[in-house]
Amino acid sequence: MTGSFDVRAGILKAIPHLRAFAISLTGDVDRADDLVQEALVRGLGNLDKFQPGTSMQAWLFTILRNQFHTAYRKRRREVEDPDGQYAARLAVAPTQDAYVNLKDLGAALLQIPVEQREAVLLAAGGINYQEAAQICGVAIGTIKSRVNRARHALAERLSIADAEDIGADRIMKAAVPAT
Structure with a gap:
C-alpha cells in the first residue's frame, strides 16, 4: 500500500x-x-x-x-473561425467527381482496341514515342498514330469536344475559385 x-x-x-x-x-x-x-x-x-x-x-x-x-x-x-464566416466562404470541389471520371475513363479504355490502349497508356505514363515503339515492337509513326486514334476514340466515348470539357464543368469552375 x-x-x-x-x-x-x-x-x-x-x-x-x-x-x-x-x-x-x-x-x-x-x-x-x-x-x-x-x-x-x-x-x-x-x-x-x-x-x-x-x-x-x-x-x-x-x-x-x-x-x-x-x-x-x-x-x-x-x-x-468563431463566427463561421471563413468556413462559409470555403468552396471545395467534390471528390467523388474525380472517382467517377476515373471509372468512366477506365471503362472507355476497355472499349478501344488493345494496341491503341497500350500506346496511349505508355504515352500517358511518361514513356516517349521512341521507347513506346521499342516496347511494342513497331515503328515510331505507328505508335504516334495509335496514340492519336486512342485519344480521339476516348474523347468521343467520354463526350469531350475540346479541352474545356476536361476537368470541372463551368458551374463548378464558377463556384470554386482556382487556387
Whole structure:
C-alpha cells in the first residue's frame, strides 16, 4: 500500500508545479488547467511505464510538455473561425467527381482496341514515342498514330469536344475559385 500512497503523494505534490508550468506555456489559466488534467490522466493511464526511484514530478512534466507540443502542432494547422464566416466562404470541389471520371475513363479504355490502349497508356505514363515503339515492337509513326486514334476514340466515348470539357464543368469552375 505504501507504493500507491507514494505515487498518490508524488502526483498531489506535483500538481501546483505542473499548473504553474502549464500557465507559463499556454498563457491561459483555463487551457493550462486542461493541459494539467490531460497530463495527469495520461500519467495515471501509463503509470506502469513510470520508473520507480525516479522523479514523479519530472515524469509528469515530460508528459505535460509533450502534450502541450502535440496540441500546439494541431492548433497551428487549425484556423480561428468563431463566427463561421471563413468556413462559409470555403468552396471545395467534390471528390467523388474525380472517382467517377476515373471509372468512366477506365471503362472507355476497355472499349478501344488493345494496341491503341497500350500506346496511349505508355504515352500517358511518361514513356516517349521512341521507347513506346521499342516496347511494342513497331515503328515510331505507328505508335504516334495509335496514340492519336486512342485519344480521339476516348474523347468521343467520354463526350469531350475540346479541352474545356476536361476537368470541372463551368458551374463548378464558377463556384470554386482556382487556387
